[in-house]
């Protein structure tokens with residue numbers, strides 16, 4: 001699976017975005033270490049904050065299908081510069097992605113940028129931090 005193929009799958013998912021409020025469509029495609037791809041689009045809600053971004057939709061789709069080991073994700077929007085994932089999505093990525101996993105962000109005309117998980121959310125709160133709580137280990 002090439003970067004371009006993953007980006008094309010994110011573009012395809014973007015066509016299914018449910019965006020009656022913002023009209024801002026985003027698509028994502030996440031690649032698992034097993035070689036499977038799960039797509040996601042943003043899904044908005046009349047109660048605005050309930051909206052789920054494309055990235056989280058794709059990751060949750062994969063996890064709900066029993067996959068938790070990820071190597072890459074592509075995210076696409078029709079913007080001038082490639083759209084950086086929001087803070088909530090970065091934290092969800094940090095839960096599942098290793099530090100060397102790669103995030104490809106792209107616009108519709110193919111301007112893209114690739115960053116690692118470590119670059120996208122450095123010094124992130126990790127599951128290990130929670131489990132290392134001193135009281136929890138007593």
Ligand SMILES: O=c1ccn([C@H]2C[C@H](O)[C@@H](CO)O2)c(=O)[nH]1
Nearest residue numbers: 022024026042053054084085086
């Ligand atoms: O990286 C991003 C940024 C925004 N959105 C969605 C959320 C909302 O539906 C719309 C406007 O913020 O775009 C995403 O899906 N991913």
Ligand SMILES: [Zn+2]
Nearest residue numbers: 053085086089
């Ligand atoms: Zn987000």
